[in-house]
Amino acid sequence: MQVDRRRFLFPIVGIVAVLVAAAIVVVAVVVPQRAELDAATARLAAAVGERDAAAAAVEEARAALLAAGDEASGLVAVVGRGAVADPATLDALAAVTVDAGEPPVTAAVPASPGDAAAIDAVTARVEGETAVLEDRVASLAADRDAVAGASRSVVASVHAWGLNTPTPPHAPADAAAAYTTALDALAEPADDADLVGLVTAFRTAFTTALAAHEVASRSLDAASVQPTIINGTLIANKTFRIPSSYGAGLTPETEAAFAAMQAEAASLGLDLYISSGFRSFASQEAIYGNYVATQGQAEADTHSARPGHSEHQTGLTFDLNSITEAFGSTPEGIWVRDNAHRFGFIVRYPPGKEAITGYIWEPWHLRFVGVPLATELVTTGLTVEEYFGITSAYSY
Numbered sequence: 001m002q003v004d005r006r007r008f009l010f011p012i013v014g015i016v017a018v019l020v021a022a023a024i025v026v027v028a029v030v031v032p033q034r035a036e037l038d039a040a041t042a043r044l045a046a047a048v049g050e051r052d053a054a055a056a057a058v059e060e061a062r063a064a065l066l067a068a069g070d071e072a073s074g075l076v077a078v079v080g081r082g083a084v085a086d087p088a089t090l091d092a093l094a095a096v097t098v099d100a101g102e103p104p105v106t107a108a109v110p111a112s113p114g115d116a117a118a119i120d121a122v123t124a125r126v127e128g129e130t131a132v133l134e135d136r137v138a139s140l141a142a143d144r145d146a147v148a149g150a151s152r153s154v155v156a157s158v159h160a161w162g163l164n165t166p167t168p169p170h171a172p173a174d175a176a177a178a179y180t181t182a183l184d185a186l187a188e189p190a191d192d193a194d195l196v197g198l199v200t201a202f203r204t205a206f207t208t209a210l211a212a213h214e215v216a217s218r219s220l221d222a223a224s225v226q227p228t229i230i231n232g233t234l235i236a237n238k239t240f241r242i243p244s245s246y247g248a249g250l251t252p253e254t255e256a257a258f259a260a261m262q263a264e265a266a267s268l269g270l271d272l273y274i275s276s277g278f279r280s281f282a283s284q285e286a287i288y289g290n291y292v293a294t295q296g297q298a299e300a301d302t303h304s305a306r307p308g309h310s311e312h313q314t315g316l317t318f319d320l321n322s323i324t325e326a327f328g329s330t331p332e333g334i335w336v337r338d339n340a341h342r343f344g345f346i347v348r349y350p351p352g353k354e355a356i357t358g359y360i361w362e363p364w365h366l367r368f369v370g371v372p373l374a375t376e377l378v379t380t381g382l383t384v385e386e387y388f389g390i391t392s393a394y395s396y
């Protein structure tokens with residue numbers, strides 16, 4: 001049987017033609033789609049790379065802030081309030097915390113991997129995360145700078161404290177040199193300096209020099225002993241003496257501050273007057289000697305200073321009104337307790353601190369220390385001895 005091959009040939013040609021057309025369509029449509037997918041995937045990969053770099057930068061910035069915070073709290077622990085000109089700086093440092101939480105990031109897997117539009121949507125989300133992370137880096141860096149700046153200001157403040165604190169005069173040469181060296185190191189510490197170490201070394205050097213000074217001064221006579229000054233505050237107590245020649249009346253600032261306090265008290269109907277002001281070494285010698293003769297030394301020592309140890313010889317101290325414990329309960333005594341610090345005075349021997357100051361409560365005995373220190377002492381409830389970390393006890 002003769003077969004007409006053309007009858008079969010035509011459909012075959014048709015099928016081939018369809019296949020070729022389909023192939024052309026595949027090449028024309030699918031290949032460009034593939035290229036689009038590849039481009040979208042590449043954009044996503046780049047975005048993820050940037051996002052991961054930003055996330056790493058956040059970790060670095062957090063670590064830097066944590067380190068700055070550790071340094072700051074180390075400084076707060078070492079210096080205490082006494083060495084810082086502005087105690088608010090310490091409060092700010094103590095309040096530093098580093099937020100542990102970070103913005104969440106998306107897993108970089110598109111919802112529909114074959115779809116360029118879906119990949120682009122994920123890319124946009126990743127780019128948004130990068131922006132958030134970069135903001136976080138900037139804010140952590142700003143916090144870090146603020147904390148580091150506060151730490152630097154604490155060190156500057158300790159340095160100023162040192163400049164205001166002469167080398168304890170009777171400290172032996174090696175202790176004096178160590179103090180000067182430690183003080184100089186605080187002047188301009190390098191960027192990578194161990195601030196806590198420097199400040200710790202300074203305080204140790206001062207404490208050592210002060211203790212050596214105190215021991216050496218014990219063997220000196222009253223005329224040879226030199227005054228002890230800590231951050232501008234002249235110290236006269238049972239441990240630290242002032243020279244027998246020291247003092248010549250109340251200082252002008254003490255008199256001016258008393259006049260202001262007296263005037264304000266008078267405007268409230270309160271009568272304040274100085275019943276005992278400056279006392280020379282010689283007059284203190286006579287007063288103390290009289291108490292010893294009548295009461296015995298142990299009793300006399302609870303309320304009267306030995307010559308050279310009296311605050312009355314500093315010119316910064318006076319006794320008010322009646323020199324009796326009852327004064328503390330009078331309107332004048334209560335007002336003085338609550339207001340004297342505004343004029344730069346403290347009730348030097350407060351109740352409950354007898355073992356620290358070495359004296360009974362003396363509501364009448366005021367000491368001028370200036371408004372900032374007086375305010376700080378009243379606010380903290382600390383005595384001069386506690387504030388400066390010193391003792392008040394006779395060594396003889």
Ligand SMILES: [Zn+2]
Nearest residue numbers: 312318319365
């Ligand atoms: Zn007194």
